Amino acid sequence: MNSEEEKPEWDLLHRSLRALPDREAPRSLGDRVKRAIQERxxxxxxxxxxxxxxxxxxLGGLAFGTVMLIGAVWFGAAALSGLAETATQWVGxxxxxxxxxxxxxxxxxxxxxxxxxGxxxxxxxxxxxxxATLVYASGIGIGTLFWKVANDRG
Amino acid sequence: MAEFDTFESFMLAYQNMVYSLAIRLLGREADAEDVSQEVFLRAYNHFAELASSPTVGGWLKTVTRNLCLNHLTRYRNRWRFFSEMSREEDSDDPLWDVPVEETTGTALEEVDQRQVLEIALQKLPAAQRVPLVLYHFEELSYEEIAAQLRISLSKVKTDIFRARESLRRKLKLSMETGEVLGRGTL
Structure with a gap:
């Protein structure tokens, strides 16, 4: 128990809850786990x-991924520089x-x-x-209130 | 399959603990079994390190708790919708009007009490049950629960308070006698 404002009856409830024995796991659990391990x-x-x-x-996958990434960045940069030139002309x-x-x-x-x-x-x-300040402050206040209500409900 | 035999005895030793935590957090047997299965599959992947670890119980509990909370977060909207519905239904749930049979033996009374408490716990809306279980069974602080569930501290306190009130009402805990009464009609 870790609160300073506990009612005395909560202590009894706490002890009753803590005294509950473990629930028995279903017999099918062992078989399910065994089957899943075999399937995996x-x-x-x-x-x-x-x-x-x-x-x-x-390691091979990592090396392959790195090579692919470097290639993609290199080709991407080359393609983008060509594209940027065209785009500048069009924008102008x-x-x-x-x-x-x-x-x-x-x-x-x-x-x-x-x-x-004047x-x-x-x-x-x-x-x-x-x-303007009043409207802004009201907006902030209402927003905060909505956020708090939504957060409390969540 | 010798390795699996060792794992099987490991599983037998811990499956009730894992399943109990899962069913108390999730409230649904099918979900609890799914999560327990996933916990033991992860344990199997780390079995070499776990088998000889003195903190294996803690590891299993942490993984179970995290998987349960992930499960609840994933189905949060559906969970909220159904929990609202079940809360309304709970008020006139005939289960609570079923009289608990009078028994003479103290041991039998205790068993009855435990069953009633377990059912009452499972019947709580998820929004109340989860923080209550984290607080009373997992012994997390209010702040830790707020951080885990990503909700405000005041909501944690309110939900736990409501959960306890609900359990107390249903169990008719008497502080005058200092005993769990709960006999007669709940």
């Missing part, structure tokens, strides 16, 4: 889990109009912000800031 022993080495492979096969030609539109939008937005800063009073900005 009849499997070819390559059908068993990697850790049960013969040592030479494990197709992104130009998009970048030009984005630049115009950004310029309009910045002008609007400058105009707004028209809106400092008190209003403080109020808006407070409202």
């Amino acid at each position: 022993s009849q499997l070819a080495w390559w059908q068993r889990p990697l850790l049960e492979w013969p040592k030479t096969m494990r 030609s197709s992104l130009n109009p998009i970048l030009s539109v984005a630049g115009q939008v950004g310029s309009v937005l910045s002008k609007a912000v400058v105009l707004l800063l 028209k809106v009073s400092a008190g209003m900005w403080v109020g808006l800031g407070l409202v």
Whole structure:
């Protein structure tokens, strides 16, 4: 028992539980295990889990895997460098109009912000800031509450 | 097959311990047998080291516990769904209304009590049974149970409290006499 706030009757319950004898395992368990061991022993080495492979096969597999990995990385890098060249050319030609539109939008937005800063009073900005902080804090609070409820249920 | 004969006697020595832990954690005989089988298959793979190890009991218990918890996690959603259902069903489960026969011998009463306690334990919803078994049988602390089950400490305490209350109600433990009563209708 390892809690400081145990009721006295829990001690009795603890002792009663601890006094329970082991349950008798079903008689079929021994046969099942024996059958499973025999079935596993009849499997070819390559059908068993990697850790049960013969040592030479494990080492051979590791060497083969390493060679394959190095090859894949080398060929992959070569293919990617060719692909990257093509991609750069494509991006250059197709992104130009998009970048030009984005630049115009950004310029309009910045002008609007400058105009707004001149028209809106400092008190209003403080109020808006407070409202934004309140909304953000409520969002965090509600999120935490949901997480806690979900976690407690889990 | 001489090696298997040695393993068979090893298994006979530990199978009740492994199966008991599995059935108490999982609550279903078929699942407990599956997990016990897997435990002994793993033990067979490590039998060379385990056969002479003084901590073999601990090893078997740890593997059993981990496999049971993995099993429960794997089927968690299904488990939660069915445990909610069985919790509702438990309230009017006729098994709890079956009167325990009056017996005269103390030994017989004890056997009855143990059977009732074992059944009551198995009938608990998994969410309560698992932390209770880990606490009382495996003697893990609340913190260790919370970490193993990946749930909050407060949930562990609540679940164990509810499990004990449920067992106590069903067994009618009397603190006045300091005896396990449980005779008559549960």
